Amino acid sequence: MKKNKMMVVALAMFLSATLGLGLTGCSNDEPQPEIVENPLDKNLYYIAGVVTSDDDKVLEGVTVVIGDVKATTNANGVYQLSVDKIGAHLVAFAKEGYVSISKNVEIPSNATKNSVVAVNQELTSANAAVSVHPDSDTEIIETKRAVSSLLVPAGAVKEKTDISITEYLEGANNTARASLSTISCTPDGLKFEKPIELKVKNSMSAAIRFADVKHFVEKNGVWVEEGDAPFDAQKNAYLIELNGFSNHSARANSSKKDAGTSMVELNSIEVDNRGNMNAVVKKVTIKQKSGWEIKGDLSSQISAAFSGLSASDIEGLSEALTRSAAQSQGAAAGVKEVEVSLGDAKISGDTKMTVSLQEKQKTTTMSYVLNYQGRDITFNIDVVIYAGVDTKITYEYGEHFTDHSGGGVH
Amino acid sequence: MMTRRLLYILMYVVLSLNGLKSETVVRQLIDMGMENVAMAEAGGERFLTWEDNVYRGTSRGLFEVLKQILTADGPAQTVHLVVQEEQIPRIEALLYKENIEGFQNGTLTLEEVMRSVTISANTDKSMAVLKGSKRENRSAGKVDVVLYPQLSLVNAWIDKLYGTVINIAPAIEVSLWKGASFTGQVIFPIWNNMKGQMDYIRPGMLVLRQEMRLPHNLFVELCVGNFNANRMGANLSLSYRLDNDRWAFGLNGGLTGSSTFYGGKWELSKWKKISGEAWIRFSEPHYHLDLEMKGIRCIYGDMGVRADCTRHFGEVSVGLFAMYTGGEANGGFHFAIPLPRSKRSKRRAVRVRLPEYFDMEYEAQTGNSYAVERLGRTYETSPEVNKSRGYYQPDFLKGRLVQMASESKNNK
Numbered sequence: 001m002k003k004n005k006m007m008v009v010a011l012a013m014f015l016s017a018t019l020g021l022g023l024t025g026c027s028n029d030e031p032q033p034e035i036v037e038n039p040l041d042k043n044l045y046y047i048a049g050v051v052t053s054d055d056d057k058v059l060e061g062v063t064v065v066i067g068d069v070k071a072t073t074n075a076n077g078v079y080q081l082s083v084d085k086i087g088a089h090l091v092a093f094a095k096e097g098y099v100s101i102s103k104n105v106e107i108p109s110n111a112t113k114n115s116v117v118a119v120n121q122e123l124t125s126a127n128a129a130v131s132v133h134p135d136s137d138t139e140i141i142e143t144k145r146a147v148s149s150l151l152v153p154a155g156a157v158k159e160k161t162d163i164s165i166t167e168y169l170e171g172a173n174n175t176a177r178a179s180l181s182t183i184s185c186t187p188d189g190l191k192f193e194k195p196i197e198l199k200v201k202n203s204m205s206a207a208i209r210f211a212d213v214k215h216f217v218e219k220n221g222v223w224v225e226e227g228d229a230p231f232d233a234q235k236n237a238y239l240i241e242l243n244g245f246s247n248h249s250a251r252a253n254s255s256k257k258d259a260g261t262s263m264v265e266l267n268s269i270e271v272d273n274r275g276n277m278n279a280v281v282k283k284v285t286i287k288q289k290s291g292w293e294i295k296g297d298l299s300s301q302i303s304a305a306f307s308g309l310s311a312s313d314i315e316g317l318s319e320a321l322t323r324s325a326a327q328s329q330g331a332a333a334g335v336k337e338v339e340v341s342l343g344d345a346k347i348s349g350d351t352k353m354t355v356s357l358q359e360k361q362k363t364t365t366m367s368y369v370l371n372y373q374g375r376d377i378t379f380n381i382d383v384v385i386y387a388g389v390d391t392k393i394t395y396e397y398g399e400h401f402t403d404h405s406g407g408g409v410h
Numbered sequence: 411m412m413t414r415r416l417l418y419i420l421m422y423v424v425l426s427l428n429g430l431k432s433e434t435v436v437r438q439l440i441d442m443g444m445e446n447v448a449m450a451e452a453g454g455e456r457f458l459t460w461e462d463n464v465y466r467g468t469s470r471g472l473f474e475v476l477k478q479i480l481t482a483d484g485p486a487q488t489v490h491l492v493v494q495e496e497q498i499p500r501i502e503a504l505l506y507k508e509n510i511e512g513f514q515n516g517t518l519t520l521e522e523v524m525r526s527v528t529i530s531a532n533t534d535k536s537m538a539v540l541k542g543s544k545r546e547n548r549s550a551g552k553v554d555v556v557l558y559p560q561l562s563l564v565n566a567w568i569d570k571l572y573g574t575v576i577n578i579a580p581a582i583e584v585s586l587w588k589g590a591s592f593t594g595q596v597i598f599p600i601w602n603n604m605k606g607q608m609d610y611i612r613p614g615m616l617v618l619r620q621e622m623r624l625p626h627n628l629f630v631e632l633c634v635g636n637f638n639a640n641r642m643g644a645n646l647s648l649s650y651r652l653d654n655d656r657w658a659f660g661l662n663g664g665l666t667g668s669s670t671f672y673g674g675k676w677e678l679s680k681w682k683k684i685s686g687e688a689w690i691r692f693s694e695p696h697y698h699l700d701l702e703m704k705g706i707r708c709i710y711g712d713m714g715v716r717a718d719c720t721r722h723f724g725e726v727s728v729g730l731f732a733m734y735t736g737g738e739a740n741g742g743f744h745f746a747i748p749l750p751r752s753k754r755s756k757r758r759a760v761r762v763r764l765p766e767y768f769d770m771e772y773e774a775q776t777g778n779s780y781a782v783e784r785l786g787r788t789y790e791t792s793p794e795v796n797k798s799r800g801y802y803q804p805d806f807l808k809g810r811l812v813q814m815a816s817e818s819k820n821n822k
Contacts, residue, residue, distance in 0.1 A: 401781070
């Protein structure tokens, strides 16, 4: 009897608790997954990379601009910009005291949403100007590499003029020919009373040189062939006659060929909000490699292709080819890891978002025609470029969302 | 004087023997494991009632009790047998004196006797006789720990063939006073390929149930507590069946709120959703076919109709259904199959057992707008609701008795 009474009391309490909960409850509404729009579903593409200086240090405070979109490199020299269209975009890099660079960057037509194109750039600090007088010859040597120099004869200028010449890395451009040396000559647009000589030294001995070098001038962002840059065996240099100042380049007889792209799977990013009714916000950041490198040991490849070449010529040619490859990429060889923020992902209730990442490694074969022992020989180098990351966003759903209606057993 | 004295002695002996026999019958039923056993006599007929929590199904226990009565010693009497469940009378089986005598003297086979038994849903008169009789071996306070397996397979996602959930959900089922019981269940996840509530150990059904039987085959049941399908609330059902139970009618209404376990937190909402149904059932006696039609208002307000056709094959039931609710059609099939054991141990204080039946229902529609708009959603107030459990339809029971008699003859 006592047991029964206890049972009755316990059950009465249960009943009261249940009724109390039911009539007061904890929430007014029944739980439903919160649906939100994910900003990562928009058509956005990223251009990101590292800006370095000619002394191989990261550059902070560089302004990077695409149209109306502007970014500034951080303390690690990293920048990122977002665009909403595929195709070519003109990217401009500028910092006071450095030679400004503008170059075309392509978002491929098959780029996925939130994919990142990696673009590193080296900015060169402008060299100090040298005063040139009308009554004397002046030789101005580009001090950073000491490869290019200007010989300004007397009478080329009407009055004392401050002239500077800075060798810089230009990056991707409209020409097939690879640059051996690109220089910025200031004041831009200066016209001379008589031609001056631009001398681009051959990094090797006269035994081997680049064949058929041409002079190119940058006009309105486009490199245009201006004439020949004939080789002077006595001076062991390519000589270019200039009548005025712009950006000038000595370009080798070369070509580029796409040798394939490999996709490397990276760790995916998952935000699993299944089983929860509230939406969540999570910052999505990816790490990508940015930069380039020459495949294999270049010196060994040169030694194998040009038998009998001296060690100093091998070294010189290796340096020249590496520099030329750097010209086509806009930055010195090397691979850096860059953190790119895709922004805040908003994931709806009872939903899982997976961001799959694939790193693109493009291989480009650069072919150069070299003159060795009187014969023209084509020499190839393979350049591996870490071109960015493709992303793919997929969703999986919990019990509240279905993809189709296929029946069920309970 | 002498003769009168002898007569008194004889009467005393006969009455004592009858009393002894009565006590023997009650004792035999208790020894079988039957609960709430009571007996009374009126007008030269015997009235016997019990609750069968030992034999699986509704017919097996009745068959065993009938066999006991047929083989009992002493003079035969017409016996009214009332089967209870949760101390509520369900059906009455009538075994005539002549048929007992016929069996005992070999003129009738067991099968013929079973054919002669009449079964009715009307128990009013018999229970009036049994009113006040002492109940032996009471079920009140006895606890069953029932191990319910739970399986759900849903084909609604392209990244998996089936969204699969396998749980074990033991429930404590306690018999209380007349018509009352308590179910307290906990769900333990075993395996699933989904993410959500199904990953957590969580409360299952926590239900306090009170059932009443009114005169003229009227049943009323009130349930309060945590139901399935993420509902918590109160549910009231009324039903009426004819004496032959070939026709039955019912109304069911509930006021519920949500009871969910997302993110591992038990969250409740206010009871605002009204749902219910009005149903009518016809039982076809020859093929043991139940045809049921109901007008429903589902949990989330969609209204429609559902038609069920179920056939009972012994302890197995298989059925088809079609439903139209909220402007969408749905349909499928359901079945219930018996789980071992056909005879369980007698109940002491606590008994661990499997449920009587394992049942499943397949529905063709689970996804797209059906899921988004939450159409066709209903809940149950007991962990074991299926077409076989508690099926007391008289024609079916009689058919089972005859079948079991035939099987026992073949097994000799």
